[in-house]
Amino acid sequence: MLEPRECFFRGMMIIKGKAWKYGDNVNTDEIIPARYLNTSDSRELAKHCMEDLDLSFVKEVKEGDVVVALKNFGCGSSREHAPLALKASGISCIMAATFARIFYRNALNIGLLLIESPQASKDIDNKDLIEIDLNNHRISNLTKNKSYDILPVPEFMQKMIASGGLMSYVKSNIKSKINK
Amino acid sequence: MKQTITEKILSNHAGRKVSSKELIEATVDLALGNDITAPLAIKEFEELGLEEVFDRKKIVLVPDHFTPNKDIKSALQAKILRDFSKKYKIENYFEVGRMGIEHALLPEQGLVLPGDLIIGADSHTCTYGALGAFATGVGSTDLAHAMATGKCWFKVPESIKFIFYGKLNPWVSGKDLILYVISQIGVDGALYEAMEFTGETFKELSMADRFTVCNMAIEAGAKNGIIAFDEVAKGYLEKKTPKNYKVYYSDEGAFYKEVYEFDVSKINLQVAFPHLPSNCQEVEKVGPINIDQVVIGSCTNGRIEDLRVAASILKGKKVHPEVRLIIIPATQNIYLEALREGLIEIFIEAKAVVSTPTCGPCLGGHMGILAKGERCVSTTNRNFVGRMGDVGSEVYLTNPAVAASSAVLGRIASPQEIAKSDVFGYNPA
Numbered sequence: 124m125l126e127p128r129e130c131f132f133r134g135m136m137i138i139k140g141k142a143w144k145y146g147d148n149v150n151t152d153e154i155i156p157a158r159y160l161n162t163s164d165s166r167e168l169a170k171h172c173m174e175d176l177d178l179s180f181v182k183e184v185k186e187g188d189v190v191v192a193l194k195n196f197g198c199g200s201s202r203e204h205a206p207l208a209l210k211a212s213g214i215s216c217i218m219a220a221t222f223a224r225i226f227y228r229n230a231l232n233i234g235l236l237l238i239e240s241p242q243a244s245k246d247i248d249n250k251d252l253i254e255i256d257l258n259n260h261r262i263s264n265l266t267k268n269k270s271y272d273i274l275p276v277p278e279f280m281q282k283m284i285a286s287g288g289l290m291s292y293v294k295s296n297i298k299s300k301i302n303k
Numbered sequence: 304m305k306q307t308i309t310e311k312i313l314s315n316h317a318g319r320k321v322s323s324k325e326l327i328e329a330t331v332d333l334a335l336g337n338d339i340t341a342p343l344a345i346k347e348f349e350e351l352g353l354e355e356v357f358d359r360k361k362i363v364l365v366p367d368h369f370t371p372n373k374d375i376k377s378a379l380q381a382k383i384l385r386d387f388s389k390k391y392k393i394e395n396y397f398e399v400g401r402m403g404i405e406h407a408l409l410p411e412q413g414l415v416l417p418g419d420l421i422i423g424a425d426s427h428t429c430t431y432g433a434l435g436a437f438a439t440g441v442g443s444t445d446l447a448h449a450m451a452t453g454k455c456w457f458k459v460p461e462s463i464k465f466i467f468y469g470k471l472n473p474w475v476s477g478k479d480l481i482l483y484v485i486s487q488i489g490v491d492g493a494l495y496e497a498m499e500f501t502g503e504t505f506k507e508l509s510m511a512d513r514f515t516v517c518n519m520a521i522e523a524g525a526k527n528g529i530i531a532f533d534e535v536a537k538g539y540l541e542k543k544t545p546k547n548y549k550v551y552y553s554d555e556g557a558f559y560k561e562v563y564e565f566d567v568s569k570i571n572l573q574v575a576f577p578h579l580p581s582n583c584q585e586v587e588k589v590g591p592i593n594i595d596q597v598v599i600g601s602c603t604n605g606r607i608e609d610l611r612v613a614a615s616i617l618k619g620k621k622v623h624p625e626v627r628l629i630i631i632p633a634t635q636n637i638y639l640e641a642l643r644e645g646l647i648e649i650f651i652e653a654k655a656v657v658s659t660p661t662c663g664p665c666l667g668g669h670m671g672i673l674a675k676g677e678r679c680v681s682t683t684n685r686n687f688v689g690r691m692g693d694v695g696s697e698v699y700l701t702n703p704a705v706a707a708s709s710a711v712l713g714r715i716a717s718p719q720e721i722a723k724s725d726v727f728g729y730n731p732a
Contacts, residue, residue, distance in 0.1 A: 229443075
């Protein structure tokens with residue numbers, strides 16, 4: 124399966140996975156509790172992802188699954204460990220009505236796809252099968268047979284995700300400066 | 304084009320006039336990281352293979368979260384900071400024994416100037432807005448990027464104005480004002496926006512109170528909190544640094560997404576119930592809620608003024624025998640000052656614990672973790688599920704006066720109750 128960043132690059136991919144549905148204000152302490160912040164190893168962090176909110180998550184999450192939430196997802200701390208844990212656990216995309224701002228920039232900076240869609244986020248239920256067509260800006264709920272249009276991610280962000288995150292983007296810029 | 308103070312500072316650092324909602328790249332005056340967030344940033348920075356950081360005077364590294372090293376893994380994270388600072392000759396690396404909780408330390412050390420653009424890999428970086436700087440929390444990758452390039456990308460926020468007028472009620476402080484605001488607008492009530500705090504009440508508020516107010520702007524989802532530079536701030540800064548600085552003010556007629564006005568005489572002592580900082584009630588209306596622990600400290604309320612308030616309540620009293628009171632001066636200088644003023648003696652005589660500066664229990668790290676079923680009254684800034692320990696524990700957020708009073712009475716209590724109660728006769732086992 125292609126990584127989400129490759130989707131932008133090739134302008135084609137479809138993401139398909141089951142939805143993990145949560146409510147408002149899912150915070151960074153729930154996504155990755157502070158007691159695990161004595162490591163930066165994303166594989167270690169993934170083992171404890173969502174531990175204080177949903178113990179079934181680490182047991183049942185599959186590569187390609189999608190987190191769906193309501194308002195203010197990722198609120199609280201600036202810990203980048205939060206999106207890292209989610210990405211390393213196999214989550215391909217997070218969809219929410221709104222995102223907390225530091226979480227939003229952290230996720231994009233590490234190349235994790237985020238989609239803001241209040242209607243889709245509200246309608247999708249836990250374990251619904253979701254398909255995200257980035258080429259056609261469309262989310263489909265295959266379980267409920269409903270579709271939603273989504274706004275394209277801003278171009279600046281697309282370049283960053285296409286590069287694999289902010290640092291890859293910086294690396295390629297530094298390389299081109301050295302070559303000049 | 305009329306601009307807010309936030310727009311002006313961002314414009315100055317972007318090299319052109321910017322408008323709200325624009326995506327910009329701006330130069331930073333200071334980039335900050337700690338022992339939890341910097342290791343990730345350092346790893347990403349080193350992958351670039353650069354020989355030096357963009358400016359070794361403009362990076363600040365503070366090991367404050369899990370230090371003094373709480374376990375082997377944390378020791379390694381702190382070592383990563385130490386080794387990096389040595390290798391790249393980072394001027395502002397603060398070793399254990401010389402450090403403090405970052406958001407109390409940086410202003411104290413004269414590292415924050417009005418008009419500065421400061422990013423920190425810690426959500427409470429917004430604290431520095433109290434000195435008229437644009438300061439915001441970012442992630443580790445942003446920090447790595449800034450260490451390499453001296454720049455950061457932003458979406459220019461719209462501003463929301465909060466005007467406070469009237470006289471403060473007894474014991475009501477900056478903490479109560481910001482808790483009240485968050486309870487009114489919600490934990491995403493200022494999402495992505497700049498919170499601009501102003502009004503005549505500010506003349507009564509010390510720098511400590513102002514830092515507290517701006518510190519919790521993130522708890523309303525804000526990008527930054529900011530207070531215009533005035534005589535109080537000037538007096539504070541004069542003692543800290545001889546450096547020159549440029550001061551910005553919002554233009555008359557600048558656009559605000561919303562304007563709120565608060566008569567502070569109607570604001571009473573606040574307590575944020577579990578599990579959101581917005582879940583506030585008035586302390587005096589709360590029924591008996593027994594507690595197990597009290598924490599007085601953190602980047603929110605660990606300054607000397609906060610310790611003085613706590614000491615004024617604890618003097619000659621004892622902590623309730625079923626409560627642990629943990630007091631954490633936010634920096635070494637504050638600790639020393641408290642010692643010289645006799646506050647530490649008051650605390651220990653009262654049977655409180657006094658700790659070296661650390662974030663410790665605030666985020667459930669160390670120095671006072673809660674077991675299942677335990678309750679803590681805390682002067683910290685968050686009370687999410689499991690914040691200070693077991694998911695079955697609870698955290699109630701208050702100001703230092705309420706925290707100290709609660710420690711004495713063993714339940715959530717107002718300082719007014721201490722004045723009335725007969726605790727002098729208490730004889731703990």
